[in-house]
Amino acid sequence: MIEPDTGTRGEAVAAWIRERIVNGALLPGAHLQEQAIGNLTGTSRTPVREALKLLQREQLVIYSPNRGYVVRRFSLKDILDAFDVRATLEGMVCRLVAEKGLSAEADARLTEIMSEMHAVAFGTIWGERESFRWFDLNFLFHRLLIEQADNPMLGGVIIQTQRLPLIFDTNQRLQSASQVSRLFGEADTQRSYRDHLAIVAAIRxxxxxxxxxxxxxxxxxxxxTMQRNFSKAYPGGQTYDP
Known part of the structure; x- marks a missing residue:
């Protein structure tokens, strides 16, 4: 049920639908019925319509006169395009943070995150538990820098580019162990750690x-890495479906 004090009802319903799309509960091609969503969220059709229009602007759903709203299918090109945009925007984040400097609290938190990242990436064991912990730490690393940039509009656009249903969940973690093993391996994680180390040094x-x-x-x-390994994880196609 949607709580009445969580922003507008339309925004709250959009958040409810968005989470289910990104985390794979609502699959590509799924028809989003206003009445059914209203029943599940305890709202009328008006906020549901508002939510669906918002998600259409975010390009998570598409509308057609014959079918109404359906969950969008993402292609490999969509994924690569999102990485291109993120590269530019998160580069800008680092520029802003380096210009004004890290707060003492953020600097200390980065030290903690990097220490645990090293332990995970270069530990004696690499498995499902370690890979998922890495993605949790990676999420914290990037989100901390976005927060330090203190530019809500920039941060909002970056978050939108990170919403890649069935690949990354709402915390930017790969959805399954099989995806981790096929898309980002231990060597990729170690390379990423070294990148993070250099980025932090430059900001400081x-x-x-x-x-x-x-x-x-x-x-x-x-x-x-994503482009190179995509065909291994999703053989025979340029779109990813479960």
Whole structure:
């Protein structure tokens, strides 16, 4: 049920639907029926319509006169395009953070995150538990820098580019162990850790250009990894379905 004090009802319903799309409960091609969603969320059709229009603007759903709203199918190109946009925008995040410097609290938190990242990436065991912990830490790392940039509009656009249903969940973690093993392996994680280390060093040195370039390179390296391994995880197609 939707709580009445959680923003507008339309925004709350949109959040309810969005979470289910991104986490795979609502699959690509699923028809989104206003009455059914209203019953499940305890709302009338008006906020449901508002929610669906919002999600259409976010490109998570598409509308056609014959079928109404359906969950959008994402292709490999969509994924790669999102990485391209993220590279530019998160590079800008690092530029902003390097310009004004990290807060003492954020600096200390980065030290903690990086320490645990190293333990996970270079530990003696690499399995499902470690890989999922890595993605949790990676989410915290990127989100902390976005928060430090203190630009809500920039952060909002970045979050939208991170919504890739059936690949990453709402915390930017791959949806299943099989995806982890096929899309990002232990060596990829270690490369990512080294990237993070260089990015943090550049930010602490107040190297505006360097930190921006390092983040761009980091995200584009992840893009290359995704492109290289996509056919292994989803053989025979340019779209990903379960």
């Amino acid at each position: 040195a107040r190297d505006v250009d360097g930190s921006e370039q390092l983040m761009r390179k980091h995200i584009l390296s992840s893009r290359e």
